[in-house]
Amino acid sequence: MTSDGTPTLPPPPPLSDRWALFLDVDGTLVAFADHPGRVRVADAVLDRLAVLEGTLDGALALISGRRIETLDALFAPHRFAAAGLHGLQRRRVGEALAPPATPPVALQAVKMQAKTLINRYPDALLEDKGEAMALHWRAMPEAAADLQAFAVQALTRLPGYHLQPGDHVVELRPSHGDKGAAIAAFMEEAPFQGRRPVFIGDDLTDEHGFEIVNAHGGVSVLVGDREGTLAEHRLADIDAVYAWLGATA
Template sequence: MHGLVPAPPANLLRDASLFLDFDGTLVEIAERPDAVRVDERLAGLLSLLFQKLDGRIALISGRPADEVRTLTGLTPLTIVGSHGMQFQWADGRRSMAPRPAALVDILQELRDLAARLPGVLVEDKPLGAALHFRQAPDAEATCIALAEGLATAHGLTLQFGKMMIEVRASGGDKGSAVRTLMAEPAFASGRPLFMGDDVTDEPGFTAAVALGGAGVLVGPERTTAARYRLPGVGEALRWLEAACKDIS
């Protein structure tokens, strides 16, 4: 969508199945992925949303699902990790795509690069390996070039994000996650609403719209498939809190 994207109305959450990105949507992006914390306000809000929406809420993150669950401390809650490749359902079911064998060699190459570039961080994920260059912005081109070469050489997917690049398993994204969730009876009765901030969230917006729902972009104006926008994390949390009150 081009041009001015309006703010979501408060009643958009009524009868919704709510899908939320994590970093940059519910919590501010930190210098390091392990520096993020979930405060009592957010934990309480997620619990309230679970109650108000009769369980029709899921977090969909590029992080590992176990990591998101540990950060939120919430059970039950459906969490999709690794860009739609790792499902932990509120009822205890779990599934994950196979870990690519090539990640052993890929991780070593990424670590060798990071050892030469101060500030570059390597993140070992269940289904991928990422380079974070937020603390070394001058290293962006070098990091992307290595990741592109490795993804091509091993037939894996290249995943761009905010100040990071990841080589990961192929076969899923946040759009496929939304479609999988909406095929479940627990979510099918709602209208999909996906909130996210990054280019990795665009497939989620597209899937939500295709299924009769909407996307909410969190962050600055840009070309997006989302129909609504909120300026940042603080505004996203305030909108969710107000929308909760609008649900009878």
């Protein structure tokens, strides 16, 4: 039990080659940075993921809020199956990536206004994801209230969009699709079909994935000590994730 009486989640069971493995990226495979473009994946971790992909007969996918194009650059030279933009993008193993959707005109106007606001906070960040956008304040926490208020107001001008809070970030993205829906779609196809799903993630955006994995009798794993999660297992930090995967940093 934790100090407030919350049950302590057990660690996940050892990785099996009969499972389907789904991995969040930021906060799970890489540490957060002040700028999303400054993160790196250790070569040993890249190599281990490539080995695991073979061991699992291809049933390994990255499930991220980043665009798949960004994931390919981050995990190069490997091109894993992936869901990007919290499930708005999805690519099967060996597939070409579909061309990006055209952002609505209203979103372009919101981005321009967000740039003006960001200029008041030089260490905050507007991340343009095409059909989505994110406002980050990890390096400037005093910007949090203004950026969150801006996002709430902007949402009223973006029909069909959703406000997605995260760790020192808030995102405006289309309402359709989420990480859980992406995992469910993978589970209906080879090589994932018929396997026990495992999803490891750390943030609020990963809760949809935990819900789907639990419904499939899988293994849901929270990284860190965040409360109020649907995950049924826990790993303390990124190093613990690496150890569980059999990788080293």
